[in-house]
Amino acid sequence: MDPRFVDRLTPTAIVDELDRYIVGQRAAKRAVAIALRNRWRRQRVEGDLRDEIAPKNIIMMGPTGVGKTEIARRLAKLAGAPFLKVEASKFTEVGYVGRDVESIVRDLMEVSIKLVKDEEATRVRPKAREAAEERLLDLLLPAGQRGGQARSYSHQAPLPGETEPSPPPGPDATREKLRDLLHKGKLDDREVEVETTEDSSPFLQVFGGAGVEEMGLGGLKDMLGNMGKKRRKRKVRIPDALELLVQQEVERLLDNDHVTREAVNRAENAGIVFLDEIDKIAAGSAGSRQGPDVSREGVQRDLLPIVEGSTVTTKYGAVKTDHILFVAAGAFHTAKPSDLIPELQGRFPIRVELEPLAAEDFVRILTEPRNALTRQYIALLGTEGVTIDFDEAAITELARIAAEVNARTHNIGARRLHTVMERLLDELLFSTPEIGEQTIKITEAYVRERLVELAEDEELSKYIL
DSSP: OOHHHHTTOOHHHHHHHHHTTOOSOHHHHHHHHHHHHHHHHHHTOOSTHHHHOOOOOEEEEOOTTSSHHHHHHHHHHHHTOOEEEEEGGGBOOTTSSSBOTTHHHHHHHHHHHHHHHHHHHHHHHHHHHHHHHHHHHHHHSOGGGSTTSOOOGGGOOOOTTOSSOOOOOOOOHHHHHHHHHHHTTTTTTOEEEEEEEEEOOHHHHHHOHHHHHHTTOHHHHHHHHHHTEEEEEEEEEHHHHHHHHHHHHHHHHOOHHHHHHHHHHHHHHHOEEEEETGGGGSTTSHHHHHSOHHHHHHHHHHHHHHHHOOEEEETTEEEEOTTOEEEEEEOOSSOOGGGSOHHHHHTOOEEEEOOOOOHHHHHHHHHSSTTOHHHHHHHHHHTTTEEEEEOHHHHHHHHHHHHHHHHHSOOOTTHHHHHHHHHHTHHHHHHHHHHOSEEEEEOHHHHHHHHHHHHHOHHHHHHHO
């Protein structure tokens, strides 16, 4: 987490940012905002006390589709933190067939590695592009005009007395002419031969990266991965060749040791794990009464050291979980947080309840967020010249129908709006390529004509809406 960025993220600012995407749920937003700000505060504590300050993990309780996952995901994106969403119900106790809970930390590390790699790649990309362009010009020039030397400008050593790498020899007129044509896109139809690396290890193709590591064969995986890489040349168009060469140069410029160290630091001090369906492994859940409690309680006991603070071995080294923030969530229809084992309850001291969504909330969800569904469909249809305009009454009717169907069937919260909107615009989405550029007004009558009959037929709405 970049402290300079988080300096500006006061709890008020965090809640305001979450408000741009998620309607309501003020208590949950406040809880995660305080948790994020406490991370910044902890980093500024001096001395040994810093290591003693543990994150205050959160349990979110509320029906599906009210914003639990979205709040945690947006929070992680806001902080630039590694974020992993997992379902607690897919884990099994040690000794049972299935995924073990330590895979949570391994998966979080993969997310963290990708996050840091992407940031570093963005930083070195301009320099990588320059080097890739020189390599591409070498490929385009006849062999006799390359000056008799292989160029690798991203790795030239500085001459004595210089602090920067020495510049390449003065390019001749042909080289500069090709460079000019390349910049103007006049060489885009030409092809060049580029050397690429492909993974041809059958072992990795069968087992996959995560599977090999979970079997404790991470070192063997890396060894076979290097042995299995095969280099071959293939002809590609100039734009594709340039992109391939840029990617190769980026890989050469990246300091993998720095990436790994930074990724471990991010995972340990800024990582956020969203444990969904935590109620499914509680003793009072309906599912647990149908099967052996020992497995579900065993999963809780296996989760305990991860949440409490332990060290997990990954292929990137040991990762401590002491300061990872865990946000658990569940509907808790047939169970309650007190049905979790006492030790695990104690590791989730913050509990917030999210409110069910009503028709008024649906109106706001359809209009206020930056990624509102109405804006998404306007943008989608706008790509083919069709402008749709939702009037206020139409939005109100859509919200009413969604809330009514939720009340009569299963309450799936805001996810019902996706089904309702898709059904409303089904004909338009299908026929847009043929109808040409025009503006279509979505009115209350338009909504009622296409949805009311379905919504009022209880049997049909169960299957269609």
